[in-house]
Amino acid sequence: MTPVLAFLQAIPYDQILIQTVNGIVTGMILALIASGLTLIFGIMDVVNFAHGELFMFGAYMGVVVLAATGSFWLALLLATLIVALIGAALQITTLRPLIGRDPLTTILATFGISLVMQNYALWQFGPVARKIQEPFTGQFTLFYLEYPWYRVLIAGLSAAIIGAFWLFLKYGTYGIWIRATTQDRVMAEAMGIPVSWVYTTVFAIGAGMAAASGVLFGPLVGVNHAMGLDWVLKAFIVVVVGGMGNLGGSIAASIFISLLEAYASIWVSPAQAVIVSFVVLILTLLFRPTGLFVPTPK
Amino acid sequence: MNKRSTTIYWTGFSVILALLIVAPLVLPEFWSRFLTEILIWGLLAMSSDILIGYTGMVSFGHSAFFGLGMYGAAAALLMVKPPNLWLAIVYGLIGSAGIALFVAYFSTRLRDIYFAITTLIFSQIFYVIIFTWTDVTGGENGLTFSRPALGIPGLFSVPFSSETLHWFVLAVVTASYLILRRITQSPFGMVLQSIRENEGRTRAIGYAVERYKIVAVMLSGLFAGLAGVLYAIQNRFAAPDFVYFLVSGETVIFNVMGGIGTLVGPIVGAAFFLLLRETFSRFFTEFYLIPVGVIFIAMVIFMPQGLLGFMRRWLNQ
Amino acid sequence: MEPLVAVEDVHTYYGKSHILHGVSLHVDRGEVVGLLGRNGVGKSTTLKTIMGLVHPNRGKVLFAGKPITGLPAHKLARLGIGYVPEDRRIFRLLTVMENLRTGLDRHGVTEARKQELLDKAFAYFPVLAERRNQAGGTLSGGEQQMLAIARAMMLEPKIILLDEPTEGLMPRMVSQIREIIEVLHREGVAILLVEQNVPLTLEASQRVYIMEKGAMRHHCAASELKIDDAVVHQYLGV
Numbered sequence: 001m002t003p004v005l006a007f008l009q010a011i012p013y014d015q016i017l018i019q020t021v022n023g024i025v026t027g028m029i030l031a032l033i034a035s036g037l038t039l040i041f042g043i044m045d046v047v048n049f050a051h052g053e054l055f056m057f058g059a060y061m062g063v064v065v066l067a068a069t070g071s072f073w074l075a076l077l078l079a080t081l082i083v084a085l086i087g088a089a090l091q092i093t094t095l096r097p098l099i100g101r102d103p104l105t106t107i108l109a110t111f112g113i114s115l116v117m118q119n120y121a122l123w124q125f126g127p128v129a130r131k132i133q134e135p136f137t138g139q140f141t142l143f144y145l146e147y148p149w150y151r152v153l154i155a156g157l158s159a160a161i162i163g164a165f166w167l168f169l170k171y172g173t174y175g176i177w178i179r180a181t182t183q184d185r186v187m188a189e190a191m192g193i194p195v196s197w198v199y200t201t202v203f204a205i206g207a208g209m210a211a212a213s214g215v216l217f218g219p220l221v222g223v224n225h226a227m228g229l230d231w232v233l234k235a236f237i238v239v240v241v242g243g244m245g246n247l248g249g250s251i252a253a254s255i256f257i258s259l260l261e262a263y264a265s266i267w268v269s270p271a272q273a274v275i276v277s278f279v280v281l282i283l284t285l286l287f288r289p290t291g292l293f294v295p296t297p298k
Numbered sequence: 299m300n301k302r303s304t305t306i307y308w309t310g311f312s313v314i315l316a317l318l319i320v321a322p323l324v325l326p327e328f329w330s331r332f333l334t335e336i337l338i339w340g341l342l343a344m345s346s347d348i349l350i351g352y353t354g355m356v357s358f359g360h361s362a363f364f365g366l367g368m369y370g371a372a373a374a375l376l377m378v379k380p381p382n383l384w385l386a387i388v389y390g391l392i393g394s395a396g397i398a399l400f401v402a403y404f405s406t407r408l409r410d411i412y413f414a415i416t417t418l419i420f421s422q423i424f425y426v427i428i429f430t431w432t433d434v435t436g437g438e439n440g441l442t443f444s445r446p447a448l449g450i451p452g453l454f455s456v457p458f459s460s461e462t463l464h465w466f467v468l469a470v471v472t473a474s475y476l477i478l479r480r481i482t483q484s485p486f487g488m489v490l491q492s493i494r495e496n497e498g499r500t501r502a503i504g505y506a507v508e509r510y511k512i513v514a515v516m517l518s519g520l521f522a523g524l525a526g527v528l529y530a531i532q533n534r535f536a537a538p539d540f541v542y543f544l545v546s547g548e549t550v551i552f553n554v555m556g557g558i559g560t561l562v563g564p565i566v567g568a569a570f571f572l573l574l575r576e577t578f579s580r581f582f583t584e585f586y587l588i589p590v591g592v593i594f595i596a597m598v599i600f601m602p603q604g605l606l607g608f609m610r611r612w613l614n615q
Numbered sequence: 616m617e618p619l620v621a622v623e624d625v626h627t628y629y630g631k632s633h634i635l636h637g638v639s640l641h642v643d644r645g646e647v648v649g650l651l652g653r654n655g656v657g658k659s660t661t662l663k664t665i666m667g668l669v670h671p672n673r674g675k676v677l678f679a680g681k682p683i684t685g686l687p688a689h690k691l692a693r694l695g696i697g698y699v700p701e702d703r704r705i706f707r708l709l710t711v712m713e714n715l716r717t718g719l720d721r722h723g724v725t726e727a728r729k730q731e732l733l734d735k736a737f738a739y740f741p742v743l744a745e746r747r748n749q750a751g752g753t754l755s756g757g758e759q760q761m762l763a764i765a766r767a768m769m770l771e772p773k774i775i776l777l778d779e780p781t782e783g784l785m786p787r788m789v790s791q792i793r794e795i796i797e798v799l800h801r802e803g804v805a806i807l808l809v810e811q812n813v814p815l816t817l818e819a820s821q822r823v824y825i826m827e828k829g830a831m832r833h834h835c836a837a838s839e840l841k842i843d844d845a846v847v848h849q850y851l852g853v
Contacts, residue, residue, distance in 0.1 A: 105602060107356070108554055108598045112594045116595070119585055179709060184704055189692075194689045272426065278426075286407070
C-alpha cells in the first residue's frame with residue numbers, strides 16, 4: 001500500500017487544479033482567436049497569416065484607449081470595432097483582388113500584411129512591452145487556493161462572445177447569408193446576396209474576435225509587437241486539429257491543447273510545453289487528418 | 299529551346315558569372331559581403347523553388363533545413379579540431395537530410411495547405427528544441443566558431459580571405475544551380491512539373507508520385523542545408539533565429555518576387571528583396587520593412603509571375 | 616413598350632472557348648418564351664449571361680430598357696430577375712425555411728408581405744410546408760426542384776429564368792411544373808424557359824427560340840411550330 005500512497009501523495013494536486021483552470025482560461029482565449037481563423041478559412045478559403053497581428057493590434061488599441069479613457073470596457077469595445085474596420089479595409093484592398101486565384105497568393109498576401117503590421121507596431125510603440133491594467137483585481141478561493149477573478153472573467157467573456165456569434169450564424173438573416181455563401185457562392189449571389197460584402201464582413205468579424213482576445217489577454221502578458229506570432233501558430237494548430245472550418249471542433253481543440261500544455265508546464269518550462277501542441281498536431285495529421293473532433297467520414 | 303536562345307542564355311550566364319567573379323575585387327568590403335549573402339540566400343530560395351515552383355508543394359519548412367545545415371556545420375567546426383571545411387559540409391548535409399526525410403514522409407500523406415502548415419510547425423519544433431536545449435545548442439545565444447580553412451587535409455591549407463570565400467560560395471552556388479538546372483530539365487524534372495499541374499493525372503499515367511515527392515523534398519532539403527553551411531562558414535555563428543519560421547516566409551517571398559519555377563527567379567528575388575531592404579533601411583531607419591512589405595503585397599496582387607515573368611513578358615512585346 | 620429582357624448580339628467565352636456567337640433574344644413583360652436546342656449549344660450560358668453570372672465579351676443585355684451588362688448577379692436578383700438553375704442547386708445544409716429566406720430577407724419588404732409570400736409558396740407547394748424545418752439536402756429530386764422555384768419566387772421577380780426544370784422528374788411532377796408555369800404566367804411573371812421537353816415547351820410558351828452551336832437559328836410563335844415539324848427535327852432531333 002505504501003508505494004501507492006506515496007505516489008498518490010506525490011501528485012501535485014494543487015498544481016493540477018491550478019493548471020486545469022489555467023488551461024481552460026487559455027483555451028477560451030485561443031478558442032476566440034481560432035474561431036475567427038477557422039471561420040475565415042471555412043467561408044472564404046483564406047489562410048489568414050495576419051491573424052496573430054490582428055490579435056496584437058487589438059491589444060495595442062486596448063492600451064491606447066485605456067490610456068485615453070481609463071475604462072477597460074471601453075477599450076475592449078473600441079479595440080474590437082477599430083480592428084474589425086481595419087480587417088475590412090485589408091480584405092477589400094488586398095484580398096478581394098485575389099479571389100479566385102491560387103490559394104498560395106492569399107497565404108503570401110496575408111504573410112506580407114503580417115510583416116507590415118508587426119513593423120508598424122514596432123515603429124509606433126517601440127520594442128518595450130506595454131501593460132494593460134485589468135479592470136479589477138481580487139482573487140477568490142478555489143478549494144484551498146487563491147485564484148484571480150479576472151482570469152475567470154476572460155474565460156466567461158470569450159465563451160459569451162463565441163456563443164453570441166454562433167447564435168448569430170444560426171438564426172440571424174446575415175447568418176443565413178453567410179452559411180448560404182459558404183455552401184454555394186454562385187447561387188447565393190443569384191439570390192441577391194452581395195457575396196463580396198459577406199466576405200468582407202466575415203473577415204471583419206474574425207478580426208474583431210482576434211482583437212477582443214488581444215485586449216482580454218493583455219493584462220496577463222505584456223503587449224508587444226511580436227505577441228501575435230506564437231498565437232497564430234497555435235491557432236493554426238488548433239484549426240487543423242479541430243477540423244478546418246469547424247467552429248465547434250476548434251473550440252474543443254483549443255481547450256484540449258491548452259489543458260495538455262498547462263499540465264505539461266508543471267514539469268517542463270513553458271517554452272518547452274509548446275511541443276505538446278506540435279505533437280498533437282502531428283498525431284492528428286497522421287491518424288485523423290480531417291480533424292480530431294470531427295466524426296470520421298465514412 | 300532553339301539554338302539562338304540557348305546561345306543568348308549561355309552568353310548572359312557567362313557575363314553575369316564574370317561580373318560576380320570580379321565583384322569582390324572592385325566593390326567595397328560591405329557590398330562584397332552583401333553580394334555573398336545574396337548568393338547564399340539565393341541558393342536557399344532556389345532549393346525552395348524545387349518544391350514550390352516545380353513540384354507545386356508550398357513549404358514553409360526551409361528554415362528547418364537551413365538551420366540544421368547551419369548547426370550541423372557548427373557541430374563539425376566545434377567538435378573536430380582543427381576545423382575542417384569538408385567535414386562541416388558533410389555534417390551540415392547530414393543534418394538537413396535527416397529533417398528532409400522526416401518532412402518527406404509527411405509530404406506524401408498531406409496535401410496543400412496541411413502540408414504547408416505542417417512544414418511550418420516543423421520549423422517551429424526545431425526552433426523550440428534548439429532554443430531550449432541550451433547545453434548542446436547554446437540556446438538563445440547560438441554558437442560561435444572560427445572559420446575553417448580552405449584546403450584538403452594533408453595537401454594544403456589556405457585560410458579564407460573575404461575574396462576567396464566569395465569565390466568559394468560563388469563556385470558552390472553556381473555548381474548547385476547547374477546541377478539543379480540539369481535536374482529540372484531532365485525527365486525527372488518533367489515529372490515533377492506534371493505533378494504540379496495535375497497530381498491525379500500523373501498518378502493515373504503510372505508514375506509513383508510519392509517517390510518523386512520524396513526525392514524532391516530530399517533534393518530541396520539538401521541544397522537548403524548547403525546554404526546553411528555556407529552561411530555558417532561566412533558568418534561564423536549559428537543562431538536559432540534562422541530556424542524561426544519567418545526565415546521560411548522570407549524564402550517564399552524571394553521565390554514569388556523573382557518568379558517561381560524558374561530557378562533563376564528566386565535568386566533574382568532574393569537580390570531584389572535584400573537590396574530593397576538595404577536601401578530602405580538607409581532612408582527610413584526605423585520602419586524600413588513596411589514599404590518592403592507593401593511592395594511585396596503589391597507584387598503578389600499585380601505581378602504574380604514575379605520579376606522574371608514580368609520581364610519575360612516585357613521583352614516579348 | 617420595350618421588352619422586359621433583351622439580349623443583343625452577345626458573345627460569351629469560357630476561357631478561350633467561344634460559346635455564344637452573337638445571340639439575340641427578347642422577352643416581353645408577362646410572356647413565356649421557350650429556348651430549345653440540343654445539349655451543349657449554349658442555352659444555359661445564355662441564361663447565366665442574363666443573370667450576370669457570366670459576363671459577355673461583346674454585346675449587351677438590357678432589363679426594362681436599361682443596360683445591365685456586367686452588373687453583378689446579386690444586383691440583378693434585386694432588380695427582379697429570378698434564376699432556377701439546372702440541377703436545382705438548393706442550399707443543401709440550410710433548411711427549407713432558410714432556403715426560402717435567402718430570397719425573402721430583403722430590404723423594403725414588410726413582415727406582412729413576407730408572410731404572404733411564404734403562404735403563397737406553401738399553398739403551391741404543400742410538401743415544402745411539411746418539410747419546412749428539414750435540411751434541403753434531405754428532399755427528393757422533385758421536392759428540391761419545387762424548392763428551387765419557390766426560392767426564386769420569394770424574390771418577387773419580374774422574370775424567372777428556368778433551366779431544364781423537368782429534367783429527371785417523374786411525369787406527375789412534370790405536370791406539376793407545367794401548372795406552376797401557368798400560375799406564374801397568370802400572375803404576370805415573365806418566364807424564359809430552357810427545356811429539352813419540346814411538347815411541354817410548345818404548350819407553355821407564347822414564342823420559342825431554337826439554338827444551335829451558340830447561335831439562334833429559328834424564332835417563331837409557339838403556335839406556328841408542330842412537334843413533327845422539319846425545323847424541330849433538324850435542330851432538336853436525335
